[in-house]
Amino acid sequence: xxxxxxxxxxxxxxxxxxxxxxxxxPGGFITWYHSWRPSLEKQQPSYYWKVNIxxxxxxxxxxxxALFTKxxxxxxxxxxxxxxxxxxxxxxxxxxxxxxxxxxxxxxxxLYLPICIMCYITAYSAHLISxxxxxxxxxxxxxxxxxxxxxxxxxxx
Numbered sequence: 374x375x376x377x378x379x380x381x382x383x384x385x386x387x388x389x390x391x392x393x394x395x396x397x398x399p400g401g402f403i404t405w406y407h408s409w410r411p412s413l414e415k416q417q418p419s420y421y422w423k424v425n426i427x428x429x430x431x432x433x434x435x436x437x438x439a440l441f442t443k444x445x446x447x448x449x450x451x452x453x454x455x456x457x458x459x460x461x462x463x464x465x466x467x468x469x470x471x472x473x474x475x476x477x478x479x480x481x482x483x484l485y486l487p488i489c490i491m492c493y494i495t496a497y498s499a500h501l502i503s504x505x506x507x508x509x510x511x512x513x514x515x516x517x518x519x520x521x522x523x524x525x526x527x528x529x530x
Contacts, residue, residue, distance in 0.1 A: 376495045377446060380488055381439035384453055387484035388432050391456075392425055395477040402476040409467045409475075412528035432456070446501040447510070450492045454514030456481070457489035462518035 395402035403421055407414045435452040438445035460481030468475040496502045
């Protein structure tokens with residue numbers, strides 16, 4: 374099986390495992406997240422479910438296109454980049470700052486980061502994307518997380 378097709382299958386599966394870690398483990402992501410970003414305590418659990426459903430849908434659609442066509446690899450590379458940035462900028466940095474386990478961090482590190490890196494390496498080495506496009510994807514990947522940081526700081530004032 375082509376490695377990009379395997380990565381296309383693994384991306385949504387890893388997202389589901391990540392959600393299980395975030396929402397079903399004791400304490401849960403929402404409690405931890407509000408302890409890190411208290412200005413967001415008023416967010417209802419339904420907000421986090423909606424965000425995850427939307428993100429899962431995006432990852433699944435981009436995976437579907439990568440699985441069934443060779444021309445639509447870029448979207449999968451971008452969506453896995455967003456997942457990797459979420460791992461680093463929310464879970465890892467948040468765990469360091471709070472000195473607490475961040476629910477979702479383990480699946481992010483073990484699954485998201487390697488899948489993203491393999492997408493980069495495979496897509497570039499197989500000449501499915503150019504270095505220029507890959508550079509653009511790496512630059513835009515953290516924008517959502519950085520926007521969240523900005524938004525949270527603004528709410529904290």
